[in-house]
Amino acid sequence: MASRLRVEAVLFDLDGTLVDTLPDITWCLNQVLLEHGCPALTSETVRGYIGGGTTAMSERVAAQFGIVDAVALHQRYVALYQHNLVQFSRPFSGVLELLEGCRQLQLPLAIVTNKAEEMALQVSTTLLPQNAFGPILGHRAGRSLKPQPEVAWEASRRLSVDPQRCLFVGDTEIDLQTARAAGMYSAAVTWGYGLTPDLQAQAPNLCCEHPAELLRILQRACGAAHAFTEHGDTVKSY
Structure with a gap:
C-alpha cells in the first residue's frame, strides 16, 4: 500500500x-543473578525484557527467580551497568x-x-x-x-x-x-x-x-x- x-x-x-546494548545488559544482569545464586539468563530471554525500563526488567527477573527484594536487585544492576555500558555494545x-x-x-x-x-x-x-x-x-x-x-x-x-x-x-x-x-x-x-x-x-x-x-x-x-x-x-x- x-x-x-x-x-x-x-x-x-x-x-x-x-x-x-544487549550483550552488556545481559552480562551485568547475569552478574547480579550470580550474586544471588541464580542461573544465568540467555541473551534471548533478556532481549524480551528490554524496552520498558530497567525497573520493570528487574521486577520480572526477581519474580522469575523468587527474589524478594526487587528494588535491591535493581539498584545493584544499575550500579554495575553504569560502569559497563559500552564493554560489548x-x-x-x-x-x-x-x-x-x-x-x-x-x-x-x-x-x-x-x-x-x-x-x-x-x-x-x-x-x-x-x-x-x-x-x-x-x-x-x-x-x-x-x-x-x-x-x-x-x-x-x-x-x-x-x-x-x-x-x-x-x-x-x-x-x-x-x-x-x-x-x-x-x-x-x-x-x-x-x-x-x-x-x-x-x-x-x-x-x-x-x-x-x-x-x-x-x-x-x-x-x-x-x-x-x-x-x-x-x-x-x-
Whole structure:
C-alpha cells in the first residue's frame, strides 16, 4: 500500500534501534543473578525484557527467580551497568551510514529512550557520531516513560518540528505505541529486539529490515521536499 508522508525530523529509540546494548545488559544482569545464586539468563530471554525500563526488567527477573527484594536487585544492576555500558555494545550494522545520510539530508535528529538519561548520553557519546543529535532524552525523575507521549513531544519541541511531521523509529511495540500516542509517523525496525509479527500488529507506517532501507526512504522523501509516495518499500498507513 502506498502512503504519502511528510517527515521533517526523526526521533530514534536507542537500545535495539541504534545500538546493540544487549550483550552488556545481559552480562551485568547475569552478574547480579550470580550474586544471588541464580542461573544465568540467555541473551534471548533478556532481549524480551528490554524496552520498558530497567525497573520493570528487574521486577520480572526477581519474580522469575523468587527474589524478594526487587528494588535491591535493581539498584545493584544499575550500579554495575553504569560502569559497563559500552564493554560489548556496538552500533548495529548500517546505523552509522544511516546517521551520516540523515546529516547530509539536514534532517534534525533526536534520541528518545527509556534508558536512564545519563546512561543514554554516555552510550551515544561513546558509540555514535558527535553532534549527530539534538536532544537526547532518557528516563529521569518527573519524566514519564514511553509509551506515554510526553517525552516524544518534548523532543519535537526542542527540534522545533510539529509532532505530525516527526518520524519515530523504534524496535519494540512500546516505540510504536509512543508514536501513535504522540501523533507521529512510526517506523518499525526488525533488526533490534522486538519480534516482527508483534511490530507488524501495531500497523506502523514503515517496517524496515535494515538501516539502508530506512535511509533510502528518507532520501526519497527529502528529494521530493519531504513529501513522498513509496511503492517498492514496505510502507503502510493507519
